[in-house]
Amino acid sequence: MALKSFVEVKSDSHFSIHNLPYGIFKHAGGSITTSRPGVAIGDYVLDLSEIHSAGLFDGPLLSNSDCFHQLLTELRLEIEVLSVASEVLVERSIIFAVAYMMKSNLNKFLELGKPAWKEARATLQKLLSSAEPSLQKNASLREKALLPMVQVEMLLPVAIGDYTDFFSSMHHAKNCGTIFRGPENPINPNWYHLPIAYHGRASSIVISGTDIVRPRGQGYPTGNSPPYFGPSRKLDFELEMAAVVGPGNDLGKPIDVNEAADHIFGVVLLNDWSARDIQAWEYVPLGPFLGKSFGTTISPWIVTLDALEPFACDAPNQIPKPLPYLAENISKNYDISLEVRVKPAGEEDSFTVTRSNFNHLYWTLTQQLTHHTINGCNLRPGDLLGTGTISGPEPESYGCLLELTWNGTKELPLGKTTRRFLEDGDEVIFSGCCKGNGYNVGFGTCSGKIVPSSP
Amino acid sequence: MALKSFVEVKSDSHFSIHNLPYGIFKHAGGSITTSRPGVAIGDYVLDLSEIHSAGLFDGPLLSNSDCFHQLLTELRLEIEVLSVASEVLVERSIIFAVAYMMKSNLNKFLELGKPAWKEARATLQKLLSSAEPSLQKNASLREKALLPMVQVEMLLPVAIGDYTDFFSSMHHAKNCGTIFRGPENPINPNWYHLPIAYHGRASSIVISGTDIVRPRGQGYPTGNSPPYFGPSRKLDFELEMAAVVGPGNDLGKPIDVNEAADHIFGVVLLNDWSARDIQAWEYVPLGPFLGKSFGTTISPWIVTLDALEPFACDAPNQIPKPLPYLAENISKNYDISLEVRVKPAGEEDSFTVTRSNFNHLYWTLTQQLTHHTINGCNLRPGDLLGTGTISGPEPESYGCLLELTWNGTKELPLGKTTRRFLEDGDEVIFSGCCKGNGYNVGFGTCSGKIVPSSP
Numbered sequence: 029m030a031l032k033s034f035v036e037v038k039s040d041s042h043f044s045i046h047n048l049p050y051g052i053f054k055h056a057g058g059s060i061t062t063s064r065p066g067v068a069i070g071d072y073v074l075d076l077s078e079i080h081s082a083g084l085f086d087g088p089l090l091s092n093s094d095c096f097h098q099l100l101t102e103l104r105l106e107i108e109v110l111s112v113a114s115e116v117l118v119e120r121s122i123i124f125a126v127a128y129m130m131k132s133n134l135n136k137f138l139e140l141g142k143p144a145w146k147e148a149r150a151t152l153q154k155l156l157s158s159a160e161p162s163l164q165k166n167a168s169l170r171e172k173a174l175l176p177m178v179q180v181e182m183l184l185p186v187a188i189g190d191y192t193d194f195f196s197s198m199h200h201a202k203n204c205g206t207i208f209r210g211p212e213n214p215i216n217p218n219w220y221h222l223p224i225a226y227h228g229r230a231s232s233i234v235i236s237g238t239d240i241v242r243p244r245g246q247g248y249p250t251g252n253s254p255p256y257f258g259p260s261r262k263l264d265f266e267l268e269m270a271a272v273v274g275p276g277n278d279l280g281k282p283i284d285v286n287e288a289a290d291h292i293f294g295v296v297l298l299n300d301w302s303a304r305d306i307q308a309w310e311y312v313p314l315g316p317f318l319g320k321s322f323g324t325t326i327s328p329w330i331v332t333l334d335a336l337e338p339f340a341c342d343a344p345n346q347i348p349k350p351l352p353y354l355a356e357n358i359s360k361n362y363d364i365s366l367e368v369r370v371k372p373a374g375e376e377d378s379f380t381v382t383r384s385n386f387n388h389l390y391w392t393l394t395q396q397l398t399h400h401t402i403n404g405c406n407l408r409p410g411d412l413l414g415t416g417t418i419s420g421p422e423p424e425s426y427g428c429l430l431e432l433t434w435n436g437t438k439e440l441p442l443g444k445t446t447r448r449f450l451e452d453g454d455e456v457i458f459s460g461c462c463k464g465n466g467y468n469v470g471f472g473t474c475s476g477k478i479v480p481s482s483p
Numbered sequence: 484m485a486l487k488s489f490v491e492v493k494s495d496s497h498f499s500i501h502n503l504p505y506g507i508f509k510h511a512g513g514s515i516t517t518s519r520p521g522v523a524i525g526d527y528v529l530d531l532s533e534i535h536s537a538g539l540f541d542g543p544l545l546s547n548s549d550c551f552h553q554l555l556t557e558l559r560l561e562i563e564v565l566s567v568a569s570e571v572l573v574e575r576s577i578i579f580a581v582a583y584m585m586k587s588n589l590n591k592f593l594e595l596g597k598p599a600w601k602e603a604r605a606t607l608q609k610l611l612s613s614a615e616p617s618l619q620k621n622a623s624l625r626e627k628a629l630l631p632m633v634q635v636e637m638l639l640p641v642a643i644g645d646y647t648d649f650f651s652s653m654h655h656a657k658n659c660g661t662i663f664r665g666p667e668n669p670i671n672p673n674w675y676h677l678p679i680a681y682h683g684r685a686s687s688i689v690i691s692g693t694d695i696v697r698p699r700g701q702g703y704p705t706g707n708s709p710p711y712f713g714p715s716r717k718l719d720f721e722l723e724m725a726a727v728v729g730p731g732n733d734l735g736k737p738i739d740v741n742e743a744a745d746h747i748f749g750v751v752l753l754n755d756w757s758a759r760d761i762q763a764w765e766y767v768p769l770g771p772f773l774g775k776s777f778g779t780t781i782s783p784w785i786v787t788l789d790a791l792e793p794f795a796c797d798a799p800n801q802i803p804k805p806l807p808y809l810a811e812n813i814s815k816n817y818d819i820s821l822e823v824r825v826k827p828a829g830e831e832d833s834f835t836v837t838r839s840n841f842n843h844l845y846w847t848l849t850q851q852l853t854h855h856t857i858n859g860c861n862l863r864p865g866d867l868l869g870t871g872t873i874s875g876p877e878p879e880s881y882g883c884l885l886e887l888t889w890n891g892t893k894e895l896p897l898g899k900t901t902r903r904f905l906e907d908g909d910e911v912i913f914s915g916c917c918k919g920n921g922y923n924v925g926f927g928t929c930s931g932k933i934v935p936s937s938p
């Protein structure tokens with residue numbers, strides 16, 4: 029596309045001006061380290077609070093919103109004013125500031141909904157374009173607002189009230205069913221009628237780059253002995269993506285499937301780390317619990333549905349036809365290439381272990397979201413809806429080691445070494461990217477390294 | 484006990500001076516309706532922010548804490564100061580105040596941990612005792628701080644980050660297993676080795692008194708027809724209690740079972756409303772989801788472990804012996820009488836349908852909590868750990884209609900009418916109480932009425 033940024037964007041960068049994904053970053057600038065909202069452009073992060081303070085969010089919805097608002101600035105101003113008046117109040121103001129800073133996230137922006145998101149995107153694409161001088165020619169603002177990505181630390185972009193994990197790849201469902209129950213009826217009959225899901229753990233969702241401590245837990249007993257207890261022996265990753273919810277719904281008021289896209293802000297990569305031995309022993313009859321809840325990693329940049337729109341493609345034909353509440357006028361998937369690399373402990377290199385694609389999903393994001401609310405369950409801004417492991421039809425596209433090594437019965441070659449499950453020191457790196465005509469809309473990476481259980 | 488309050492406490496009141504449970508209430512007083520922390524005493528609520536403002540929390544841990552802090556007061560003061568200085572800042576201060584008010588909860592107090600809880604309890608028992616003049620003889624403070632319970636509205640006491648539901652009554656596990664899988668092996672082998680649980684939905688937890696909209700969803704198909712879709716035909720309650728987490732733990736750092744009690748602030752009643760038809764169709768293989776997530780009701784008053792201590796009793800002997808990480812030096816249950824009444828639609832009276840007791844639980848609260856963290860999962864203040872349905876051994880003590888009507892195969896008499904499952908307009912009322920020598924430590928009620936699905 030003709031749109032070009034004045035910021036240099038290398039040809040292999042995930043973060044072209046067509047992307048502009050949102051995140052929260054921490055930057056040690058000035059006297060205080062603050063966390064702020066930003067968008068990625070090339071090798072830079074654009075600080076949205078600086079852009080807001082400079083009055084450049086000049087559209088009707090965002091010019092008076094405090095959604096990108098850097099509260100610390102205002103509060104320090106208050107402190108100065110107040111320090112004249114009263115010592116006690118100064119102290120209290122500092123307490124408020126700290127409390128607010130710890131909550132820095134995109135939730136308020138997400139709650140504003142599609143019109144505000146479109147306004148922000150239009151404003152930012154214009155500001156960053158090579159044709160527009162207002163930021164390009166303002167050296168002092170550029171220096172404050174455009175920060176080299178290597179100098180910032182990314183944080184969780186949203187406060188996640190609830191996290192749900194679906195099970196929407198038929199290939200994954202079939203492989204798991206075959207491994208655990210045999211090849212006769214690998215997929216349970218309900219799977220074809222509804223997007224199966226379970227509630228996940230919100231507290232243990234961490235940002236890409238966070239180490240994952242190998243979980244301890246119980247595994248199947250052998251014969252009459254007590255169950256195994258100790259560090260998991262079957263630690264796995266699961267290649268997933270997740271929708272980030274925008275405006276929610278009131279309890280008791282389901283969201284219509286044809287309006288569901290308005291409730292999705294964007295998408296991230298998600299690694300649903302799984303301890304297969306813990307999961308296998310605990311999951312009957314109430315589903316996965318400690319086999320999953322020790323950690324879930326997400327990528328820092330939320331790629332918006334708007335940025336993904338050029339990569340929309342038809343979702344698979346669903347047979348049997350879904351019930352009316354799940355029947356969409358337009359049923360969309362997205363062509364997002366996904367890759368998992370593993371860097372084995374002590375090695376310099378990482379090796380690709382799977383190549384998959386978001387378009388292997390059977391149930392769409394909008395069907396997942398609508399199904400989630402059909403019973404009246406309320407979603408809130410920032411909620412995360414994981415897709416489930418995204419496996420394709422070929423063995424090279426399976427989304428977890430359980431499938432790739434067929435539950436540890438086969439070895440997966442990794443350069444000079446091999447793996448059945450993850451070992452301490454192994455690092456797992458997901459990436460995802462949409463290839464446009466001369467530009468990328470990518471997700472960057474979602475990575476985590478396994479560290480040993482604490483004794 | 485000899486301890487007596489100057490506030491009248493009727494002999495059947497749940498809220499003696501030995502109890503002092505914590506909640507958050509809303510009171511339309513003065514010019515602005517605010518929500519504040521309080522404790523229940525007889526038919527009154529003691530406003531803890533007024534007690535704090537009056538300087539009566541004079542212990543070392545609470546005198547300088549802002550955990551009961553009524554921020555609106557301070558912020559209005561700021562506004563006054565600031566209005567002299569700058570109009571713009573005044574507006575911003577109002578924004579902060581509103582944001583803070585919406586978050587009013589006990590989480591900060593819970594995070595402080597046991598020493599602060601003990602200090603608060605000692606301070607409040609002294610203040611409310613008939614021997615102590617400071618509140619009793621201060622008419623203006625008494626009028627501000629002691630509010631008739633009928634004049635306040637109770638809100639959710641905590642911000643719940645994550646909600647987990649266990650399955651800790653053997654009688655319930657056995658009955659459900661028998662109903663769904665037959666009498667041969669009703670309880671799965673893993674049940675005896677670990678407290679089985681699943682992640683629940685935090686967003687749809689509501690306070691006692693909130694109407695519950697009948698969920699819609701899919702039920703089992705008959706023959707080759709598509710699945711049933713519509714309002715649930717098997718709506719049920721589940722009699723549970725829940726532990727409210729105090730200080731949490733860091734990701735990757737499990738909590739020792741002998742220290743687990745320090746991480747539990749107190750206990751509430753919990754109704755895990757369940758749609759049995761939705762649950763039965765969806766729950767294989769990932770567990771309950773929409774059959775539960777449409778609503779969960781908790782009682783407003785958190786009864787502390789300190790108040791429950793006189794009612795502690797031995798937990799059942801566990802065979803097989805639990806693994807070392809679940810083996811406690813002291814294994815405690817509590818003698819809490821529980822009752823469920825149902826008020827059928829259109830009737831004046833309610834009828835007792837079950838009488839159970841917290842001491843029917845097989846896994847203790849501390850074992851549940853420790854098991855939850857053994858994989859490194861982090862808990863946060865305000866997290867809720869439901870016990871699972873508390874059924875006793877006799878049919879009159881079963882904790883849900885699924886058991887009481889044996890999955891709708893028997894009718895439960897309710898005055899002039901009967902029920903197999905809940906009908907629109909039915910109200911379900913839980914209560915729980917510990918009977919002391921001349922006093923009660925009770926939970927009040929946890930109620931909800933079924934309203935029809937929205938069309």
Ligand SMILES: [Ca+2]
Pocket residue numbers: 193194266268300416417
């Ligand atoms: Ca998963």
Ligand SMILES: [Ca+2]
Pocket residue numbers: 648649721723755871872
């Ligand atoms: Ca339950």
Ligand SMILES: [Mg+2]
Pocket residue numbers: 299300301302320321322323324325
């Ligand atoms: Mg996980």
Ligand SMILES: [Mg+2]
Pocket residue numbers: 754755756757775776777778779780
């Ligand atoms: Mg529930």
Ligand code: NI
Pocket residue numbers: 080081094096097098
């Ligand atoms: Ni601003």
